[in-house]
Amino acid sequence: MSATATLDPLAARCAAADRLFARRRLLGIGIPALILAYLAYVFFAFDVPGLAARMNPDNARILLADSYSYKTHVTQDTRSGRIVVAVEGDAKGAYPPGMLPDWVDIDGRDARVDLGNGQIAEIADGSVAVTVPGFGEIRAESTLRGIRVQLPEGGDGPRISQSDTLLVVYLDGARLTVTRTRIELFRYFLGWELFWFTLDSPYYGKSLPELLRLALSDERIEPEKSNLRGIFEGFWYNRVWQHGEVAWALFETVLMAFIGTFGAALIVLPLAFLAARGFSPARLARFGLRRVFDFLRGVDGLIWTIVLSRAFGPGPMTGALAILLTEIGTFGKLFSEALENLDEKQQEGVRSTGANALQRCRFGVIPQIMPVLMSQVLYYFESNTRSATIIGAIVGGGIGMFLTQAINSQKDWEKVAYYIVLVVILVMVMDSFSGWLRRKLIRGADA
Amino acid sequence: MAHPPASLPPPNPAADYLALTHRRRLYSGILLSCFVLLLVSAFNVAESRNAGGFLAGLPRVLDFPAGLLAETWERLDRMPGNLLNYFPSLVETLNIAAVSTLTGGLCGIVLALLSTRGLARWPRLVPLWRRLMDVLRALPEIVVALVLIFLLGGGPVPAMIAIALHSAGALGKLFSEVAENADLKPVEGLASVGAGWLQRMWLGVLPQIAPNLLSYALLRFEINIRASAILGFVGAGGIGYDLRNTMTWGQGRFDQAAAIFILLFVAIVAVDQLSARYRNKIAHVEH
Numbered sequence: 073m074s075a076t077a078t079l080d081p082l083a084a085r086c087a088a089a090d091r092l093f094a095r096r097r098l099l100g101i102g103i104p105a106l107i108l109a110y111l112a113y114v115f116f117a118f119d120v121p122g123l124a125a126r127m128n129p130d131n132a133r134i135l136l137a138d139s140y141s142y143k144t145h146v147t148q149d150t151r152s153g154r155i156v157v158a159v160e161g162d163a164k165g166a167y168p169p170g171m172l173p174d175w176v177d178i179d180g181r182d183a184r185v186d187l188g189n190g191q192i193a194e195i196a197d198g199s200v201a202v203t204v205p206g207f208g209e210i211r212a213e214s215t216l217r218g219i220r221v222q223l224p225e226g227g228d229g230p231r232i233s234q235s236d237t238l239l240v241v242y243l244d245g246a247r248l249t250v251t252r253t254r255i256e257l258f259r260y261f262l263g264w265e266l267f268w269f270t271l272d273s274p275y276y277g278k279s280l281p282e283l284l285r286l287a288l289s290d291e292r293i294e295p296e297k298s299n300l301r302g303i304f305e306g307f308w309y310n311r312v313w314q315h316g317e318v319a320w321a322l323f324e325t326v327l328m329a330f331i332g333t334f335g336a337a338l339i340v341l342p343l344a345f346l347a348a349r350g351f352s353p354a355r356l357a358r359f360g361l362r363r364v365f366d367f368l369r370g371v372d373g374l375i376w377t378i379v380l381s382r383a384f385g386p387g388p389m390t391g392a393l394a395i396l397l398t399e400i401g402t403f404g405k406l407f408s409e410a411l412e413n414l415d416e417k418q419q420e421g422v423r424s425t426g427a428n429a430l431q432r433c434r435f436g437v438i439p440q441i442m443p444v445l446m447s448q449v450l451y452y453f454e455s456n457t458r459s460a461t462i463i464g465a466i467v468g469g470g471i472g473m474f475l476t477q478a479i480n481s482q483k484d485w486e487k488v489a490y491y492i493v494l495v496v497i498l499v500m501v502m503d504s505f506s507g508w509l510r511r512k513l514i515r516g517a518d519a
Numbered sequence: 520m521a522h523p524p525a526s527l528p529p530p531n532p533a534a535d536y537l538a539l540t541h542r543r544r545l546y547s548g549i550l551l552s553c554f555v556l557l558l559v560s561a562f563n564v565a566e567s568r569n570a571g572g573f574l575a576g577l578p579r580v581l582d583f584p585a586g587l588l589a590e591t592w593e594r595l596d597r598m599p600g601n602l603l604n605y606f607p608s609l610v611e612t613l614n615i616a617a618v619s620t621l622t623g624g625l626c627g628i629v630l631a632l633l634s635t636r637g638l639a640r641w642p643r644l645v646p647l648w649r650r651l652m653d654v655l656r657a658l659p660e661i662v663v664a665l666v667l668i669f670l671l672g673g674g675p676v677p678a679m680i681a682i683a684l685h686s687a688g689a690l691g692k693l694f695s696e697v698a699e700n701a702d703l704k705p706v707e708g709l710a711s712v713g714a715g716w717l718q719r720m721w722l723g724v725l726p727q728i729a730p731n732l733l734s735y736a737l738l739r740f741e742i743n744i745r746a747s748a749i750l751g752f753v754g755a756g757g758i759g760y761d762l763r764n765t766m767t768w769g770q771g772r773f774d775q776a777a778a779i780f781i782l783l784f785v786a787i788v789a790v791d792q793l794s795a796r797y798r799n800k801i802a803h804v805e806h
Binding site for chain 1: 571573584654752
């Protein structure tokens with residue numbers, strides 16, 4: 073009798089444990105299954121199978137090749153017969169007549185271009201012949217009526233796409249394009265050409281030791297200014313890479329984040345007292361302010377950006393104000409919650425000396441809460457630097473604008489790569505700077 | 520006789536303390552005014568590089584919302600239709616955010632476990648994973664999204680990948696801070712019975728830190744909804760894309776823009792509230 077009595081609770085507990093395990097096991101299978109089901113739904117909702125058809129492998133190739141290398145174009149306008157050699161086919165990167173690279177040989181309306189890997193192209197006033205080793209000679213003539221193409225018979229040759237008005241031959245590390253008005257050859261080279269100096273600068277093509285020697289010597293290359301200044305100006309006002317303007321854009325991005333974050337913090341600080349339980353003079357004020365903060369936060373930064381750029385036009389101030397408005401909402405919530413969770417002892421201490429409400433805030437609350445708030449604000453400063461890049465792309469300010477312009481051009485991928493590197497470095501620097509400052513603040517508060 | 524030298528005034532702690540306080544207050548006052556000055560001059564620089572000035576634009580701030588409201592009021596009967604019309608786009612935006620939080624969170628867990636001292640699979644590679652997370656975090660979503668739009672064409676997938684990458688970095692850092700504080704006893708117990716790394720993590724660490732991870736992931740979900748709306752604006756699908764279209768059509772379509780504003784606002788506030796409630800619940804279960 074007594075044995076069953078002691079066994080029964082045990083059996084009941086065993087059964088309960090079994091049920092618990094069964095439930096755990098069900099959860100262990102159920103949650104991953106749910107996640108998988110959701111991913112499967114999204115897989116079809118986002119039309120991922122159709123992605124293969126939409127994506128463009130050529131674009132990927134161009135992007136990759138362009139981001140770490142540059143092209144030098146040799147172009148003949150077949151109506152005038154003029155031949156131009158230019159980096160990236162850009163007028164700002166055109167070689168002056170006396171400075172041609174050694175793989176191009178121009179003689180009036182004819183040119184001989186060494187495209188590397190044994191590929192030789194010869195332009196002869198409106199027609200071009202490219203010799204490809206192991207394949208033969210590709211001949212094309214450009215006339216206003218259309219283009220005539222002669223290809224060698226058979227053989228494993230380069231990829232060619234051809235129509236009545238366009239011929240593109242994808243050579244090894246180079247390309248030939250022929251249209252009715254233009255013959256264009258380009259060849260890839262490693263690196264970012266013109267990054268330091270453009271072709272019209274006297275310092276172009278000089279090595280670092282040479283530049284150092286020039287910078288230190290008294291012999292002036294440009295008589296009106298010192299070499300050091302010339303070197304700096306050649307770099308800073310580089311027309312292709314625009315280092316000076318890019319530096320300004322980076323500064324502008326930080327500026328937007330700075331004004332937005334710290335401006336919002338300064339505005340919110342007094343308001344947070346009105347919105348915090350235990351400080352607010354009236355329930356209505358607390359409730360109203362809370363809803364204002366919620367509204368500012370809920371109306372996303374995107375919407376603020378649109379509304380504000382209608383009033384203030386494009387530029388960094390618009391971006392800064394958009395960040396400021398959103399962050400007023402965020403800080404309002406954070407600060408007032410921090411105030412509500414405050415330790416009361418210090419305030420009571422100050423109150424016991426007969427301090428009024430303002431003095432209690434100044435001596436009982438501010439010293440206690442400042443490190444916490446500053447740490448939060450600094451954290452948001454860092455994250456807003458990244459947001460400022462995005463908002464800058466919409467309002468047309470800062471490095472975000474440069475980035476979107478370069479991406480939308482769909483050819484300046486080397487600049488895109490450069491800006492991405494700059495943004496990543498900027499954000500990482502801000503991250504470690506704000507982290508360092510936060511650690512100092514917290515340590516200062518503990519001490 | 521230990522008399523102080525005649526040149527020094529007699530010690531007066533109260534006066535010294537007051538002087539110290541005054542000096543301190545002076546310093547913090549100077550610091551604060553320097554800071555405000557910096558802020559004001561920064562604002563002036565930003566204003567000078569802006570298309571329109573601050574004071575000139577201030578009266579016009581309300582023009583657009585007023586026009587929006589007026590047009591919406593005029594065609595209030597169309598509002599339910601508009602809301603219904605743009606609801607699928609909102610679902611797409613929410614889906615982008617959810618999937619990227621999910622995949623980013625899963626990648627974040629792996630990255631966090633790999634880069635937490637004491638738990639890492641390959642302790643020597645910890646700095647590598649940390650740097651990887653730093654880079655992922657520092658990459659603005661818009662950059663990745665725009666590049667991927669060029670490669671993959673428009674649509675939600677580029678936005679999803681972009682946000683997922685960023686989330687993986689951001690969540691990975693937070694998760695690894697959580698994992699650092701995990702109790703190592705269950706891990707040691709599992710190791711003693713011969714469990715592999717995956718089993719130790721799955722059975723020993725994850726159950727401990729799951730509530731915190733969930734809480735951070737929910738917070739991230741809120742952030743990602745906003746990000747996915749913004750990315751739509753630059754061409755990555757969802758409600759942001761519709762918003763840009765209605766904005767470029769300009770006057771006459773503002774009632775549709777208003778519908779999108781309402782949908783976005785309601786979605787953000789609703790998710791905000793829901794996630795706050797769940798996070799509170801999780802926090803209470805823990806304590």
